[in-house]
Amino acid sequence: CQAGPLAGCRIVVTAGPTHEPLDPVRYLANRSSGQQGFALASALADMGASVTLVSGPVSLPAPAGVMYLACETAREMQALVMGSGPFDVAVCTAAVADWRPEHEAGQKIKKTGGSDTAPAIKLVPNPDILAELSAPGAGRPRLVVGFAAETENVIAHATAKRQRKQCDWIVANDVSPQTGNMGGVNNEVVLITASNVEHWPRMSKADVAKQLAARITDWLSE
Ligand code: C5P
Numbered sequence: 001c002q003a004g005p006l007a008g009c010r011i012v013v014t015a016g017p018t019h020e021p022l023d024p025v026r027y028l029a030n031r032s033s034g035q036q037g038f039a040l041a042s043a044l045a046d047m048g049a050s051v052t053l054v055s056g057p058v059s060l061p062a063p064a065g066v067m068y069l070a071c072e073t074a075r076e077m078q079a080l081v082m083g084s085g086p087f088d089v090a091v092c093t094a095a096v097a098d099w100r101p102e103h104e105a106g107q108k109i110k111k112t113g114g115s116d117t118a119p120a121i122k123l124v125p126n127p128d129i130l131a132e133l134s135a136p137g138a139g140r141p142r143l144v145v146g147f148a149a150e151t152e153n154v155i156a157h158a159t160a161k162r163q164r165k166q167c168d169w170i171v172a173n174d175v176s177p178q179t180g181n182m183g184g185v186n187n188e189v190v191l192i193t194a195s196n197v198e199h200w201p202r203m204s205k206a207d208v209a210k211q212l213a214a215r216i217t218d219w220l221s222e
Helices: 035-046 074-084 129-134 154-165 205-221
Strands: 010-015 019-023 026-029 050-055 067-070 089-092 099-101 123-125 143-150 169-174 189-192 197-199
Touching: 010 035, 010 074, 019 099, 026 099, 035 050, 035 089, 035 205, 050 074, 067 074, 074 129, 089 129, 089 205, 129 143, 129 154, 143 154, 143 205, 154 169, 154 189, 189 205
Parallel strands: 010 050, 010 089, 050 067, 089 143, 143 169
Antiparallel strands: 019 026, 099 123, 169 189, 189 197
C-alpha cells in the first residue's frame, strides 16, 4: 500500500496501439508510441495510486510501480480492462483500431492470380472500450477520461466525442503531421469537461501526465 494523495485509488490506463491480425505476418494498426499513456501511468503511480496499465504493442519499458498487462488486439485489451476492475478512475489513451479484419487467415495469404490482383478485406467494428467503461451503471468508475486525437475541428469533434461516449473528460490534441505531437515528446492539449474547455500550453508529455494526474487528484478530493 503506497502513500500519497492517491493512495487506495484504483486506476486503469489504456495505452499504445492495437494490432489486428490479418494473417500470421500482417496486421492493421493505428499510429501510437504509447508515450502519453505510459507517462500518465507513472505520474499516477508516483502519487500513490494503484495503477493497472493495459497496453498494446509498444517499444517502451514497463513503468516502475504499476501492474503492467500487455495485449495485442482491441478484444484482448477489452477483456483485460473489464476483467481487472472495478476501478475508481479510468483513463483511455490507447489508439484502439476501430475495425479489425473479419477473418484472421491461419496461414500467410499468398499472392495468386498475378501481380495486379489483391484480396478484398472485410472489416468489422471493434468494441469501444472507453464507451463501455463510461456506460452508466453499477461498477462505473467515478471518473472516466478519454483522449481524442484529431486532425481538424479539434474542439468540436472532441466535444461531440465526449457526449457520444459518455465519458466525463476528454483530453483533445491536434495530431496533424505539422504539429509533431504524434510520436513526439511534446504535446499541446485541451481538457474538455461538461462545463469547461481549457487550453493547456505546449509542454512535454511527461508534464501533461503530471498535470492531468494532479487534476484527477483534485477532482477526487472535491
Ligand atoms: O473514437 P476515437 O477512437 O477517436 O476515440 C478516442 C478515445 O476512445 C480514446 O480515449 C481511445 O482510447 C478510446 N477508444 C476505445 N476503444 C475504441 C476506440 C477508441 O477505448 N475501440
